[in-house]
Amino acid sequence: GQQVMQIPQYQHVQEGEDFTTYCNSSTTLSNIQWYKQRPGGHPVFLIQLVKSGEVKKQKRLTFQFGEAKKNSSLHITATQTTDVGTYFCAGPNTGFQKLVFGTGTRLLVSP
Amino acid sequence: EAGVAQSPRYKIIEKRQSVAFWCNPISGHATLYWYQQILGQGPKLLIQFQNNGVVDDSQLPKDRFSAERLKGVDSTLKIQPAKLEDSAVYLCASSLMGGSSYEQYFGPGTRLTVT
Numbered sequence: 057g058q059q060v061m062q063i064p065q066y067q068h069v070q071e072g073e074d075f076t077t078y079c080n081s082s083t084t085l086s087n088i089q090w091y092k093q094r095p096g097g098h099p100v101f102l103i104q105l106v107k108s109g110e111v112k113k114q115k116r117l118t119f120q121f122g123e124a125k126k127n128s129s130l131h132i133t134a135t136q137t138t139d140v141g142t143y144f145c146a147g148p149n150t151g152f153q154k155l156v157f158g159t160g161t162r163l164l165v166s167p
Numbered sequence: 168e169a170g171v172a173q174s175p176r177y178k179i180i181e182k183r184q185s186v187a188f189w190c191n192p193i194s195g196h197a198t199l200y201w202y203q204q205i206l207g208q209g210p211k212l213l214i215q216f217q218n219n220g221v222v223d224d225s226q227l228p229k230d231r232f233s234a235e236r237l238k239g240v241d242s243t244l245k246i247q248p249a250k251l252e253d254s255a256v257y258l259c260a261s262s263l264m265g266g267s268s269y270e271q272y273f274g275p276g277t278r279l280t281v282t
Contacts, residue, residue, distance in 0.1 A: 098273040144209050148267030154223050155267050157209035
């Protein structure tokens with residue numbers, strides 16, 4: 057079945073450092089979504105990318121969709137302690153009926 | 168706008184017991200999802216409803232799990248009998264419509280511990 061892998065699994069940074077997580081799919085994706093889950097919380101939608109090579113920014117967060125639409129990345133500039141959590145990418149399955157969530161990247165930010 | 172409501176928030180049961188979870192989605196959302204999230208993993212879809220019909224239940228262990236959304240609004244997920252490996256957070260989510268291009272809104276989840 058379809059697999060959505062993320063690397064790294066875990067990253068610990070000092071506040072102010074940059075952070076990037078990468079998402080790779082075994083199949084071409086029509087779109088990709090990103091979610092953030094705070095410790096003890098539930099996933100919260102961040103953004104959706106649809107076009108090949110698309111880049112979207114939300115303040116310090118930059119999201120990119122690969123040219124081949126099989127990978128995506130999330131980059132956080134100058135991390136803050138509020139960025140702590142697990143970041144998931146999610147892409148559609150072959151039939152486009154449901155989302156398949158990635159393995160997640162857990163970010164820890166030390167002050 | 169009220170979010171997705173779930174209850175209970177926590178549940179501890181012994182193996183072989185039964186348990187039920189309840190979810191009330193955002194008003195007007197046609198699609199409702201139940202996910203299982205094991206510690207350290209991403210959410211895994213158990214079942215997806217479009218109104219009161221099942222769209223996908225391919226990963227639902229049907230010998231012990233059941234779910235219903237009788238009036239196309241709120242939903243219940245039941246486990247009977249529970250196994251140790253069912254210990255997880257059960258998340259309910261809803262979206263305006265089905266398909267993978269719609270943003271999903273998640274509830275706070277129910278943390279189940281099976282001892």
